[in-house]
Amino acid sequence: MKITIDVSSLYQDRAKISDCEKYIEKALELAGEGNEVVIKGAAPIWLYLKIAHALHGRAKKLSYSSPVTGELIIFNHDPF
Numbered sequence: 691m692k693i694t695i696d697v698s699s700l701y702q703d704r705a706k707i708s709d710c711e712k713y714i715e716k717a718l719e720l721a722g723e724g725n726e727v728v729i730k731g732a733a734p735i736w737l738y739l740k741i742a743h744a745l746h747g748r749a750k751k752l753s754y755s756s757p758v759t760g761e762l763i764i765f766n767h768d769p770f
Contacts, residue, residue: 692728693720693728694727694729694730695717695727695728695730697729697730697731697738699731705737710736713741714740717745724748726749726768727745729752750767750768751765
């Protein structure tokens, strides 16, 4: 299953480093286990990095998407 997470929806106004674990917890809940996950949306780079790290080992495939880059694969652990 392909799950898209808009990272900007994890916080209001400004992302706060002090709330980082809360954002990660929500992203993990949205991603589920063994799915293909796409992360997108306006957010600080540190939040993208923390979420990508947390999803490693839980997502089968992780991609980043933006209007400029299109979809870029971050990792793909699908054996097929």
